[in-house]
Amino acid sequence: MKINLGQADTIQKNSMKTFFYEDLVFLVVNLEGKYFAYDGQCPHRKALIGSGQLNGNIVTCQWHQHQFDLRDGKCLTNRFIKLKGYTVVIVNNEIVVEME
Numbered sequence: 797m798k799i800n801l802g803q804a805d806t807i808q809k810n811s812m813k814t815f816f817y818e819d820l821v822f823l824v825v826n827l828e829g830k831y832f833a834y835d836g837q838c839p840h841r842k843a844l845i846g847s848g849q850l851n852g853n854i855v856t857c858q859w860h861q862h863q864f865d866l867r868d869g870k871c872l873t874n875r876f877i878k879l880k881g882y883t884v885v886i887v888n889n890e891i892v893v894e895m896e
């Protein structure tokens with residue numbers, strides 16, 4: 797299933813944005829022009845990860861301060877959790893997330 801989330805140029809370089817689609821939440825990140833997409837809910841206790849603090853490639857969740865590397869979703873502070881990643885492509889400035 798492919799989901800069109802909106803326009804890529806609404807996410808400035810080195811920033812992130814949360815998108816809601818039906819009952820799903822996505823976090824889309826633009827790191828130096830490369831886009832990454834994740835489940836928008838923290839795998840710890842489901843805070844909106846996009847409301848966290850972004851520093852370079854690292855986002856710190858606002859609730860319990862777990863930190864995630866947004867290049868691969870790995871958690872730096874808890875090896876048992878990880879952001880769920882999705883394939884994302886930009887087609888004519890549209891953000892398209894591919895889900896299985």
Ligand code: FES
Nearest residue numbers: 838840841857860
């Ligand atoms: S909900 Fe994100 S660190 Fe707990």
